[in-house]
Each structure stands twice: as C-alpha cells, then as structure tokens.
Amino acid sequence: xxxxxxxxxxxxxxxxxxxxxxLWGVDDxxxxxxxxxxxxxxxxxxxxxxxxxxxxxxxxLLKSHGESIETAQVTEEGKKLLGQERTVLKVxxxxxxxxxxxxxxxxxxxxxxxxxxxxxxxxVRYIIDYTLTPCGWNQCDVDEADLxxxxxxxxxxxxxxxxxxRKEEDEAPKLRVMGFSLLTASERGSAKAERDPVRAxxxxxxxxxxxxxxxxxxxxSAALNEFAFFVNQFDPDIIVGFENNRLDWxxxxxxxxxxxxxxxxxxxxxxxxxxxxxxxxxxxxxxxxVADIAxxxxxxxxxxxxxxxxxxxxxxxxxxxxxxxxxxxxxxTEKLGRERLLQDVHLRAQVSLELAEATINFPMQLSTLTGxxxxxxxxxxxxxxxxxxxxxxxxxxxxxxxxxxxxxxxTYRGAIVLEPKTGVHxxxxxxDFTSMYPSLMEKYNLSPDTFVKPSEKALEDSVxxxxxxxxxFRKKPDGFYRTVIxxxxxxxxxxxxxxETLEEKSTRHKVLRERERALxxxxxxxxxxxxxxxxxxxxxxxxxxxxxxGRDTITKTISKADSLELPIIxxxxxxxxxxxxxxxxxxxxxxxxxxxxxxxxVAHKYVRVLFTEAMKRYAGLQPDGTLxxxxxxxxxxDWSDISRQVQERVLESILLDRSTENxxxxxxxxxxxxxxxxxxxADLTIRKTLTKPIEDYQVRSPHVEVAKKLLKQGWYLAVGDxxxxxxxxGKGKLFEKAEPYAQVKQDQVDVExxxxxxxxxxxxxxxxxxGVSEKQLAD
DNA sequence: GCTGACTGCCTACCT
DNA sequence: ACAGGTAGGCAGTCAGCG
Numbered sequence: 001x002x003x004x005x006x007x008x009x010x011x012x013x014x015x016x017x018x019x020x021x022x023l024w025g026v027d028d029x030x031x032x033x034x035x036x037x038x039x040x041x042x043x044x045x046x047x048x049x050x051x052x053x054x055x056x057x058x059x060x061l062l063k064s065h066g067e068s069i070e071t072a073q074v075t076e077e078g079k080k081l082l083g084q085e086r087t088v089l090k091v092x093x094x095x096x097x098x099x100x101x102x103x104x105x106x107x108x109x110x111x112x113x114x115x116x117x118x119x120x121x122x123x124v125r126y127i128i129d130y131t132l133t134p135c136g137w138n139q140c141d142v143d144e145a146d147l148x149x150x151x152x153x154x155x156x157x158x159x160x161x162x163x164x165x166r167k168e169e170d171e172a173p174k175l176r177v178m179g180f181s182l183l184t185a186s187e188r189g190s191a192k193a194e195r196d197p198v199r200a201x202x203x204x205x206x207x208x209x210x211x212x213x214x215x216x217x218x219x220x221s222a223a224l225n226e227f228a229f230f231v232n233q234f235d236p237d238i239i240v241g242f243e244n245n246r247l248d249w250x251x252x253x254x255x256x257x258x259x260x261x262x263x264x265x266x267x268x269x270x271x272x273x274x275x276x277x278x279x280x281x282x283x284x285x286x287x288x289x290v291a292d293i294a295x296x297x298x299x300x301x302x303x304x305x306x307x308x309x310x311x312x313x314x315x316x317x318x319x320x321x322x323x324x325x326x327x328x329x330x331x332x333t334e335k336l337g338r339e340r341l342l343q344d345v346h347l348r349a350q351v352s353l354e355l356a357e358a359t360i361n362f363p364m365q366l367s368t369l370t371g372x373x374x375x376x377x378x379x380x381x382x383x384x385x386x387x388x389x390x391x392x393x394x395x396x397x398x399x400x401x402x403x404x405x406x407x408x409x410x411t412y413r414g415a416i417v418l419e420p421k422t423g424v425h426x427x428x429x430x431x432d433f434t435s436m437y438p439s440l441m442e443k444y445n446l447s448p449d450t451f452v453k454p455s456e457k458a459l460e461d462s463v464x465x466x467x468x469x470x471x472x473f474r475k476k477p478d479g480f481y482r483t484v485i486x487x488x489x490x491x492x493x494x495x496x497x498x499x500e501t502l503e504e505k506s507t508r509h510k511v512l513r514e515r516e517r518a519l520x521x522x523x524x525x526x527x528x529x530x531x532x533x534x535x536x537x538x539x540x541x542x543x544x545x546x547x548x549x550g551r552d553t554i555t556k557t558i559s560k561a562d563s564l565e566l567p568i569i570x571x572x573x574x575x576x577x578x579x580x581x582x583x584x585x586x587x588x589x590x591x592x593x594x595x596x597x598x599x600x601x602v603a604h605k606y607v608r609v610l611f612t613e614a615m616k617r618y619a620g621l622q623p624d625g626t627l628x629x630x631x632x633x634x635x636x637x638d639w640s641d642i643s644r645q646v647q648e649r650v651l652e653s654i655l656l657d658r659s660t661e662n663x664x665x666x667x668x669x670x671x672x673x674x675x676x677x678x679x680x681x682a683d684l685t686i687r688k689t690l691t692k693p694i695e696d697y698q699v700r701s702p703h704v705e706v707a708k709k710l711l712k713q714g715w716y717l718a719v720g721d722x723x724x725x726x727x728x729x730g731k732g733k734l735f736e737k738a739e740p741y742a743q744v745k746q747d748q749v750d751v752e753x754x755x756x757x758x759x760x761x762x763x764x765x766x767x768x769x770x771g772v773s774e775k776q777l778a779d
Numbered sequence: 780g781c782t783g784a785c786t787g788c789c790t791a792c793c794t
Numbered sequence: 795a796c797a798g799g800t801a802g803g804c805a806g807t808c809a810g811c812g
Contacts, residue, residue: 298792383796414798415794436794437797528796535796543797573794573799616793616800631792631801638790638803688790699788699805734804757803 003035003156004028004139004165006173007132008237009284009373010123013268019095021126023162024152024267024284025138026173031153032235034267034284035142039161040126042099045400046089047081049112054087057110080399081116083449083480088116088400096122116400120391126162127371128395133164135172135367135374151232151267152284171507172364177206178236179353180227182248183345185328189714193254199332200342201227201252202349205234206357212346224252224261231265238286238374239265240356242305242348245289245379246718249280279379286374290355293363293378301637302687302722305351314354320347325715326742361510365518382521386529387536389522393484402536409533412544415573416551418558420611420618423769424654425569428620429580431588432603433553436574437527438485439598440549441542446530447479448539466545467552473545480537485526492519550574553596560591570611570618580605604628608655612765619766621655633762637722641683642754643762646670650766660770667763667777674754677746684754685741687722702727702738710740727753 005025013020019042023035048057054076073092078085093099103118120128132138140163142156183200184191197220202212211230215223231239241248249272256263256271263271267284275281279289294300294308301307309317323331323344331337367377370388377385387404394401433439440446444464452458452472463472473479478486495516502509529535531543554571561568561576566584570577578585589600606620606628617631627648633639634648646667653663673679688703694711697704703723711717724741727734728748737750764774 301791381795386796411798417793417799432794525796528798530796531798532796547798575794614801636791638792691790697789701789701804703790761802 001142001144002139003033003142004137005033005035007134007136007138007373008175008286009375010127010132010134011268011281011283012121012123019122021123022268022284023126023132023138023158026175026237027154030173032151032237032267032284033154033156034150034152035140035156035158035162036145037126037140037158037162039158040122040129041092041094042096042122042125043090043092044099044103044118045077045079045116046091046106046110047079047086047114047116047400048089048110052110052112054089057089057113060109078398080397083399083477116402119403120401124391128392130162131164131392131396132162132371133368134371134377135364137165138162139165149269150284151235151269171511175206175237176235177238177240177353177356178231178234179204179240179349179351179356180244180248181241181345181348181352182251183341184251185332185341186714187329190325190716191251192716193251194258198223198252198255200345202342202346203227203230203234204346204349204353205236206353207234209234210346210350212342214342219259220255221259221261224256224259224263227252228256228261228263228265235267236285238288238356238360239282240288240290240352242308242352242355243289243291244287244352245279245292249287250274253280275375275379277376277379277381277384279375281375288356288360288363288375288378290352290359293355293359296362301635305348305355308355309351312355312358314351314358316347316351316354320351324742361514362517365511365514366521369515369518369522382525383529383532383534386522386525390480390484390529390537393487394480397480397483399480404534404536407533407538410540412531412540412547413551414547416554416571417573417615418568418571418576420570420577420613420615422611422613424608424610425579425606426608427580428569428577428606428609429585429602430604430606431576431578431585431600433557433574433592434599434601435489435523436550436553436598437546438489438523440553441527441530441546442482442485442489443597444545444549445473445475445479445482446542446545446549447473447481448537448542450474450477450479450482451539451541466548468548469541469544471541471545481526481530481542485523488519488523488526492516492523495519553598556596557588557592557600561588564588569609570615572616575603577609610651610655610766610769612769619651619655625656627651627655633765638686638688639762640686640754640758642670642674642679643758645683646759647762647766650763654766654770660767660772663763663767663770664772664776667759667767670759671755671777674751674759677749677751679754681726681741681744681746681749684726684749684758685724686726687724690717690719690721690723692719700733700735702735705735706738706740 005027007025009024011022013022018038021037025033027033075090076087077090079088099118103115106113106115140158141160143159145155145157147155180203184196185199186196197218198215200212200214201223204210213223213226266282270283272280272282280287294303300311306320306322309320331341363378367374370377370385371392372388391401450473452463458472463474465472495512499512527546564584564587566581567579568576592598592600605623609620611618619627619629622628629635634644649666650663653659690707694707702725706725707717707723725738726741726744727737727750728739728744729750730737
C-alpha cells in the first residue's frame with residue numbers, strides 16, 4: 001500500500017539489527033506514523049589517484065579485507081570531483097563501524113586515494129539520496145508492521161524507496177503543539193539540579209489543555225513522572241519552550257536521572273538526548289527552543305520571552321510580568337508568592353506556545369528548503385543551513401561532498417564604506433544593489449571548481465580576471481556555486497511572481513511569503529559561506545573575489561553618479577545615499593542594468609537624514625513620519641535605557657520638530673531627573689553579553705567583574721548570557737563600582753557616571769553637530 | 780605620583 | 795561556528811614632567 005505523510009523527524013534506530021532509518025510523521029488521515037526503512041546501507045566513496053586501474057584496486061581492497069568481504073560491497077560509479085568526471089568506488093557496508101574502519105585504512109592501503117562522504121550519517125544520507133522533504137509531504141510503498149513499542153498509530157516497513165511529493169502548496173496537517181516551562185528556585189543563587197528539586201512543570205497545548213505539575217517538597221519524582229505521562233498522553237508533534245535546550249531539558253534530565261525516573265517522552269520510548277546542533281532532541285517529535293527563533297529577530301536587543309512576546313504582540317503578551325530569579329526562592333516560601341510563581345510558570349508555557357505558533361512557518365519553510373529536520377534547522381547556525389542546502393544540490397548534480405576539514409585561516413579585504421557628509425540632508429534616496437554578492441558570484445562564475453590556481457595555465461579569453469585581486473575563474477562550464485545560486489534566484493523569482501497573484505490572507509500566501517524569506521536568507525548567505533573556514537566548499541579566493549567585485553561595482557557606481565552630478569552623501573558595501581533626484585536615479589539605474597547587469601532599487605527614502613562624522617551611524621526621517629535609526633546608541637543593546645531614550649528624543653526633536661531648543665530642553669529635564677534620583681534603576685542598567693568563559697578574559701571590565709560576583713554568589717551563568725549591571729558610587733575603576741543590577745538600591749547609583757558617561761555623551765553625539773556645547777546642557 | 784597619548788581588548792553594530 | 799568594516803568605551807602602559 002501507499003503511504004503519504006508529512007515528515008516531522010528522521011532518526012536512526014540503534015536497537016535494530018541492521019542499520020535502519022526511522023521516518024516520523026503524520027499521514028493523510030492524521031495518523032501519527034513511523035516508517036522503518038532498511039533499503040539504505042551506510043556507504044562511502046573512494047576516489048583513487050588518477051591513472052590507477054580500478055579493477056585492481058577493487059581486488060586489492062577485497063583481498064586485504066578478507067574477513068569483511070561479506071560485509072562490504074564495492075561497485076564502480078561515475079561521480080564528479082569539483083566538476084571533474086571521475087570513476088570512483090562506492091563501498092557499501094553493513095554498518096557504521098565498517099565505514100569508519102575501512103575509510104580510515106584506505107589512504108594507507110591505496111596511495112593517493114581519498115575517501116569521501118564517510119562523515120555523512122545515515123539519516124542525513126536518506127534525506128539527501130531520496131530528496132525527502134522535511135516539513136513537507138512524502139510518500140512510499142509500505143507494509144504494515146508491528147508497533148513494536150513505538151508510540152504511533154501506525155508503524156510501517158518501507159517496501160519502496162521514499163520519495164517526496166512535490167506539492168509544496170499543501171498545508172501542514174493539524175499538528176499537536178505543546179509548550180512547557182520549568183520552575184526552579186534555590187535558597188542561594190541559581191537552582192542546581194543536583195541539589196534543588198523541580199518546583200513545578202507547566203504544560204500547555206494547542207488543543208486547550210493546561211497542566212501544572214507541582215512539587216511542594218524535596219521529592220520531585222511524582223512531578224517528573226506526571227509530566228512524562230502527560231507528554232506521552234497528549235503526544236505532541238512539536239514541543240516548545242523558552243531556553244528549553246539550555247535550561248529546562250538539561251535540568252529535567254538530570255533530576256530524572258537522580259530520581260531514577262524515566263523521562264521516556266520520545267515516540268520510540270527513548271529519553272530526550274542532546275543532539276547535533278547543541279539542542280535537545282526528542283525522537284519522533286520536534287523539540288524547538290523559541291529562544292533560537294527569537295535569535296532571528298535582530299531588532300529585539302535583549303532576547304527574553306517578555307520582549308519577544310511584546311514584539312510579536314501574542315495574546316498573552318500583556319499578562320506576562322518579570323519575576324527576577326533573585327526573588328524566586330522567597331516567593332516560593334510564601335503562600336501568595338507561590339501562587340504567583342505558579343501562575344508565571346504557566347504563563348511562560350502558554351506564551352512559548354503562542355510564540356511558536358506565530359513564528360513557525362518560517363522555520364518550516366527553511367526545513368523544507370535545507371533538508372534539515374525542523375528541530376535541527378531551528379537550532380542550526382546559518383553556515384550549517386547553507387551547508388545542508390548545498391549538500392543536497394551537490395548530490396543531485398553527482399558532485400562528491402567534501403569533508404569539513406580543519407584548515408588554516410586568513411582574512412581578506414572586504415567592502416568599502418564611504419565617509420559620510422556630516423550634518424542634515426533633505427530628501428535623500430538610498431539605492432541598493434539587490435543581492436549584490438550572490439549576483440556577482442553567479443555572473444563571474446566564482447566557485448571552487450572554476451577557480452584557476454596560480455600554478456595553472458589558462459587562455460586569456462577563457463577566464464574572468466577579478467579586478468584588484470587578479471584571481472582567475474573559468475567562464476565555462478557553470479561552476480557549482482553558479483548553479484546553486486541560479487537555482488535559488490530562479491525559485492525566488494517564481495515564488496515572488498506567484499505571491500503577486502495571491503490574496504494576502506490566504507494560507508498559501510503566508511506559506512510562500514516565508515518560503516521567499518527562506519530562499520533569500522540562504523541566497524544571501526552564500527558569499528559568507530564561501531569564505532567560512534568551516535564550509536565544505538570553502539575557498540577563500542571565491543569570497544575574496546566576490547568582495548573585490550563588490551568594491552569594483554560600488555566604485556564604478558560612484559563615478560557614474562559623479563558624472564551625472566548626482567551628489568552622494570554616504571555609502572556602505574552595496575548601497576549609496578544620494579539626493580533624491582528621480583530623473584538622475586533612473587538614469588543611474590538604467591546604466592547599472594546595462595553596464596553591470598545588476599539591479600539597483602530605491603530601498604529607502606528619507607525626508608531628512610542626519611549623519612555624524614562616523615560611518616555606519618545615522619538617523620533618517622521616513623515619509624511615514626517614523627525615524628529610522630541606524631548604528632547609534634538608541635539601537636545598541638549595551639547602553640542604559642536612559643541614554644537611549646534621551647538620544648531618541650533629541651533625534652526626534654531635531655528631525656521631526658526641527659528644534660534644537662526642544663532637544664536641549666529635554667536633555668536638561670533628564671539630567672535633573674537623574675540628579676533628583678527619579679530615574680529608576682531599570683533605566684540605568686547596562687547589559688553586556690558574556691562572549692567567552694570567564695577565565696578566558698584578559699582584562700577586568702565591568703560586566704566580567706559582575707559576572708564573577710554572580711558566580712561567587714552561586715548564580716548559574718553561561719556563555720551568551722547578558723550581564724546586567726549598574727555603576728555605583730565609590731572609588732576606583734568602573735569595574736570596581738559595577739554591581740549586579742538587582743542588588744543596587746536607588747541611593748547607591750553613581751549619578752555622576754550616568755551624567756558624564758551615559759546621558760551627556762549620547763545626547764552630545766547629536767547635539768554637537770548643531771553647535772550645542774556641553775555647558776549649555778547644565779544650565 | 781600624576782597626566783595624556785596611545786594601544787589593545789571587548790562588544791555590538793552595518794551591509 | 796556565514797564574511798569583513800567600523801565605532802566607541804574602558805583598562806592598562808608608558809613617556810614626560812621640577
């Protein structure tokens with residue numbers, strides 16, 4: 001029989017006798033299903049040195065591995081190695097161990113031979129080889145099988161190879177989603193799993209169920225058991241939480257281990273386990289961390305669940321309040337406090353669920369596009385998303401997938417940034433080259449397989465010579481990156497065309513909008529990927545050439561604008577800010593299309609725009625009356641709110657009201673409030689991220705010293721955490737006066753510091769352009 | 780012993 | 795753990811200084 005299913009998760013069955021890939025999903029009728037596929041066996045390729053007789057290799061190989069002839073099968077296959085057609089040996093093994101054993105021995109056994117694709121896991125292999133569509137519909141012939149302990153409605157054995165059903169318009173089935181959140185509290189510092197029991201676990205489902213498993217005493221076994229039972233009973237397809245990968249799951253796993261409780265919430269009965277991209281994986285389900293999704297919203301500076309909820313305006317957003325970790329234990333010991341905590345943990349689960357539902361379309365499209373499962377694609381960094389996407393492309397083209405190997409790293413010259421014309425400019429247009437780097441890579445065929453090594457000879461006419469760096473790339477045939485980028489650009493164009501024809505509210509429009517975003521993200525990351533040492537297709541010269549062509553492009557464009565007498569105010573990488581002169585802009589755009597074969601679009605229009613002397617920092621008034629603030633303190637997460645607010649008001653006064661006087665007045669008022677102790681501590685807090693382990697820091701800086709203090713007090717801190725501190729009165733260096741913000745009282749604040757090093761500099765950065773002196777602020 | 784110029788570390792930003 | 799380019803704060807060093 002045929003089974004058509006929406007693919008949610010893929011893993012390997014380690015308990016099976018032979019290598020088995022398990023596909024988890026939801027079928028046409030809404031049944032949760034598992035398909036066991038044993039058609040595929042682990043394999044790898046051997047690329048022998050050139051001019052070596054393959055037959056003899058094959059025989060030598062089988063002879064030297066006498067004991068394993070039965071376990072390996074060697075066949076010849078035509079593949080490409082960086083575009084070069086090669087006949088290679090495919091070694092199919094009975095298990096992984098054999099893959100590892102043979103692929104390690106082969107270079108010793110056969111001089112000059114190299115192994116490929118031995119690092120690709122079977123589950124990945126399956127998705128690639130059969131072009132499966134995660135978060136999409138797939139089908140295959142199946143035979144019904146015994147459930148064998150799997151927690152699904154139907155288990156099957158695949159009797160044919162699984163294939164994706166290319167019907168991307170099809171909606172996802174109705175999926176069961178569960179949000180959860182953990183409450184912990186400790187008498188001193190952060191709760192530690194080895195010491196402090198779970199206080200409560202809240203779970204909320206998208207079918208309206210809501211449970212909170214409370215543990216009042218020291219023994220949390222019951223709460224853990226009940227939670228695991230509830231998960232299995234509700235049987236979610238998607239599990240979400242906020243920072244659940246980093247905090248909730250590891251804590252639960254550790255407590256379960258201590259209490260000897262099974263957290264067997266996987267659909268195969270397994271426990272959650274840490275997985276490939278530093279996330280926690282639950283077999284057969286997609287466990288997602290909403291914090292990872294929040295990471296894709298750079299406009300949210302401090303990635304808390306509260307901020308994310310407010311930003312997206314999910315329905316429970318206004319109910320959510322912040323309870324400091326500092327206050328939690330005390331609240332837990334009080335009756336009312338405990339009620340509040342329980343309400344809070346429930347709300348967090350609820351908000352996680354709402355946030356996931358509001359944002360999940362994009363990761364789903366990204367999953368379909370890249371071939372990573374939903375949980376993986378959410379957890380994976382950009383580089384690995386591109387990696388996954390192009391591995392599939394490589395396989396489709398018969399190109400061998402190179403390993404991810406360690407290599408030396410050199411930086412190279414990047415983009416050009418222009419010195420801005422300082423001051424206020426009226427009526428300005430920002431012109432952008434659309435997808436400049438990928439377009440240049442495509443146009444000049446920049447690719448590892450077309451790159452002409454300095455030692456190689458090439459006919460002058462047959463190559464592109466890259467300006468400035470002098471690298472050469474063959475014009476023919478199409479390079480690997482060219483085919484990849486072309487495919488991405490074409491797909492995106494197609495999606496855009498279809499979007500035009502759709503109702504904005506239709507489901508398909510929503511899906512395609514996210515699909516277009518996914519295509520855009522992957523396309524634009526190709527340049528960075530090519531220059532990333534971790535990339536499988538890393539060739540520095542490719543990225544370096546793209547950067548050089550970018551500089552050439554923007555330089556030529558500036559010359560052209562000059563010759564058109566179109567004044568340029570500023571420019572960065574692939575954009576130039578010019579006087580909004582539609583006629584001349586039209587001419588420039590036409591020139592770019594004709595001479596450079598690149599598209600320029602008007603990305604922004606500013607009624608007025610203000611530049612300080614610095615690059616990458618400006619503020620513009622948009623036609624709709626809102627300010628677009630770039631690079632300045634207002635948009636930086638490491639300045640106190642009071643300085644950001646004052647600078648924003650200054651910019652508003654100047655750009656919107658055109659009144660320096662109002663700006664100055666506002667600064668004076670703020671200074672007075674500060675001096676009177678009327679500015680709350682929260683607005684004085686400075687946040688900085690810990691970017692490495694404490695012991696790796698070479699200097700003593702405020703946030704590092706505060707982090708040390710917190711660690712000493714027993715708080716749990718990890719790389720990536722934001723340290724919030726306030727500068728207090730006292731003697732010495734700033735790092736000696738910085739204190740954890742939750743522990744500072746109003747009268748301890750070093751008002752002088754906030755005046756001289758926060759508020760005044762932020763305000764003066766703008767005001768000094770208008771001849772305002774610092775003295776005038778004090779009046 | 781203090782001051783100011785300068786350097787390097789560090790974070791967060793821009794395209 | 796996609797790239798390089800840039801701003802700007804703070805700590806620390808060191809020359810110069812009656």
